[in-house]
Amino acid sequence: MTTRGRRDGRVTIAEVAALAGVSPGAVSMVFNGTGRISEATKARVREAARTLNWRPNAAATALRTSRTRTIGLVLSSSGPLPEIGAGNVEFISGIESILSPRRYGLLLNFQLAHQDETEFYRTLTEQQRMDGVILTNSVIEDTRFALLRELGLPAVLVGTPWREGEVDFIDADPPGAGIPEAVEHLVALGHRRIAYLSGPERFVLPRIRRQAFTETLTAHGIEPRAILELPYSPQAAAEATRALVKEDDRPTAFIYGTDHMAIAGIRTLQSMGMSVPRDASVIGHEGLSIGEWIDPQLTTVQRYGWQRGRAAAAKLLEVLGEEIGEDVPLERPALLIRASTGPAPAEDA
Amino acid sequence: MTTRGRRDGRVTIAEVAALAGVSPGAVSMVFNGTGRISEATKARVREAARTLNWRPNAAATALRTSRTRTIGLVLSSSGPLPEIGAGNVEFISGIESILSPRRYGLLLNFQLAHQDETEFYRTLTEQQRMDGVILTNSVIEDTRFALLRELGLPAVLVGTPWREGEVDFIDADPPGAGIPEAVEHLVALGHRRIAYLSGPERFVLPRIRRQAFTETLTAHGIEPRAILELPYSPQAAAEATRALVKEDDRPTAFIYGTDHMAIAGIRTLQSMGMSVPRDASVIGHEGLSIGEWIDPQLTTVQRYGWQRGRAAAAKLLEVLGEEIGEDVPLERPALLIRASTGPAPAEDA
Incomplete structure (x- = not known):
């Protein structure tokens, strides 16, 4: 180069x-x-x-x-070990549904927490093992886009870029990424003490969601009860939920950064003798199918991971000059109201 | 060739x-x-x-x-669309934990239900995009091993080959793949009407498990209450569970082919007014972490997907002449007793 x-x-x-x-x-x-x-x-x-x-x-x-007819997918692990989040399963399957029939391969690449970013992308490019790359986990002050342009590797970001004009992207998230709908739903049910247990704010998405959370509540004259920045893990969600429930003015509703965090939250509330949604409401984020099979069924922001994967793959293939020749619809995330949300407990209504 | x-x-x-x-x-x-x-x-x-x-x-x-320094992973989808099972998430992460630090890439390949197998593997090989391949889903009368040898592509199978000497493999499953331990646990709790809701028998693993199920029960002089061959899906598990519960002589214990099937089974039993494990016991298969966060916590055959992935990748790299230079332990699956199993209901004890 x-x-x-x-x-x-x-x-x-x-x-x-x-x-x-x-x-x-x-x-x-x-x-x-x-x-x-x-x-x-x-x-x-x-x-x-x-x-x-x-x-x-x-x-x-x-x-x-x-051409290698191979597309790279870069997943970031927050720790020293590679990790595929549950939310990525449908996403990767969606990417494959576009690539497989066109005989493109998908090369998984994990950027681990300790790896130098410049070195990582330089190696990807020098190996000439892929025609282009799908990036996830948009971060604040992302330097990858400039680097990839310099290296000449076409890229498509899945998510909201931190700044305009830096990279081709697909972004299915509406303003506020589904959080305004979740908050409106809880407020309409009479909730006033609402906590948001979110993901790491070095990523763009948790930051967008936190702002939307605060703004939507403020429009109703309500203060956020708590906003916690947590790792995306069920354990972290369970501990934070337990701590909040022990406080005097405990929340009557909890919004979590992922479905697995919300499922751990429900379990924690139940283990402390609370009934969901009678004593507390819970909302997840992703729309994993497992949410249908827990008790109560999980209310969540449905993100259509399969569609996001298809849209990302189609966009990158178009950048590479392939004709897709089929519609690749991408719905906006929507609040999927199931059974884990209900009226605020009587003393708060 | x-x-x-x-x-x-x-x-x-x-x-x-x-x-x-x-x-x-x-x-x-x-x-x-x-x-x-x-x-x-x-x-x-x-x-x-x-x-x-x-x-x-x-x-x-x-x-x-x-050398391409790329390893292929072939996943089979039972339908026309690519699908990553929940059980493969830890497995793939484990593979990556061996490949990433050694700068090997992992190329995902989905063999879809309608694709011609010979054509699929021939294409994989001709594209010369990988040094070797990890195969999953051992099937009865598997023809892939002969084909890959003919094509000159080194392969490692994860699972039990249908016949000896056909392929290098890693097999963490003990005789009966954990089912004897699961059955013994239920029999010791007084269960006599035990149903097994398993996966498709064209795969080797469900067949091994079904045989172990029957043999272990027979050794106790007990007839299997039901053995059902189902797709690996929560929906199929829910429907089959509902049908069994409606029968006169309903089972007091259910063993499922996957954790997600078992979680759907618990939900179905609860929705029919039964309490788990008071009215019926449930055992899953895989050991996904989500099993800790449902109510009751899932008793399951823990399969160590992460370790299986690491062992498979290490084995293939060794076949390719790499020195691994670290221990890659692979524990045998073991019954993980949590809260979804308990004494058989009184009338059956």
Whole structure:
């Protein structure tokens, strides 16, 4: 790789894309001669490139044309060991449902907590084992997008980028990522002491959700009862729930960052002699099928992991110039009301 | 590939291995100059090859020496769509824990129900995207092992092969795959009407378990109350449970093929007004962590998916000549007694 990125003042593909009013992927398609781009858009992209005196990185183009028919998926583990979250099972299956019939392979890559990010992505690219990569876990001040552009590896992010124009992405989350609907549901049921047990705020999604949680409550003149930043683990959720229940002014409703956290929360409440939803309401986040099979059935923000996987894979294949030739619908997350939420206990109604 | 396999009477690597009293992987290591093989074993393998007039397939050897540092994992989907079972999450994470630190990639491949098997494996091999492959879902009369040998792609099976000497494998299942312990536990609790709701019998594992179920009960002079061959799905488990409970002589204990099936079974029993374990006992199979967070906590055959993944990856890397340099322990599945099993209801004790 010889391109040295923006550090020496060189124009990046993102700037060309911004000037042309298209995604970086579209610029890449125009210069690689791939994908379906209208003549008008092509002209606009070429004009923007001329204006900024930008040329595609030759090495990157060469890399992209020597196809491996393999797509990489980067999963981040918060610890020293690789870990596939339960929420990723449907997501990966969805990706495969687009790749398998087209004879593309999916290469799993775990970025572990202790690994140097630059080194990790450089190795991915140098090995030339993949045509492009699907990124998850959008983080605040994500440096991966600039790095991947520099390395010439096409990428699609699943989630909300921390900043516009940095990367092609698919984002199924509505404003607030389903949290406003969850809060409105609880407020309508009479809840006033609502706790939010969320995930690590170095990720974009928990931060969006926390803001939505606070704003929606504030609009009703209600203070958040508690907002806790936890690891995405059932154990952490169980401990935090136990601590909150022991407090004087205990919450009557709990929103959790994942379904597994919520299931652990229900279990903890029950083990402390509380009935769900009679004494406390619980809402999860993901929509895993296991939520149907617990007692009470879990109210949750349904995220359609299968659809997200399909949309991400289709988007990346399009960036690579493949014609998908089928609809890949992506529904917005919606609150799935089942049995773990109910009216606030009488003394709070 | 020019080797035509055993169909034209050519000697196979399995026959050389059998004569030398080693695994096919060991024969491959001797002829590829990889792995740590004692001089005595090497001599025995070379002698067996001479006796049978066998030579390694040159194309296969060439393929193996042009390394991709990528390992394939083949998962079978029982339907037309790719599906990762909940039980595979820890398994895949375990594989990655061996591969990632050694900079090997893991390429997921789904063999879908309608795909022609020969064509599928031929494509995998021809694409030269992987150095070797981990196979799951051992089936009766499995033809994949002969095919992969013919294609020259090293393979390790996770599970019990349907026949000896066909493939390198790791098999953590004790005789009966944990079912004898589960049955003994129920019989000791006074249960006499025990149902087994298992998986598809074209796989080896459900067949081994069903035989163990019948034999263990028979040793106590007890007839199986019911043995059902079901898809591995919570829905199927729920329906079958409901039907059994409606029968006159309903079971007092239920053993399921997976944890998710067992969780659906508990939910179904509870929704029919029964208390678990007071009115019926339930045992799952896998040991997923979610089993701790349901009420009652699930008694299950703990299978150590993480360890199985690590052992499979380590075995395949050894076949490929890598030195692992660390212990990769693999515990035998064991019955994990939690709260979903208890004494048989009074009228049956």
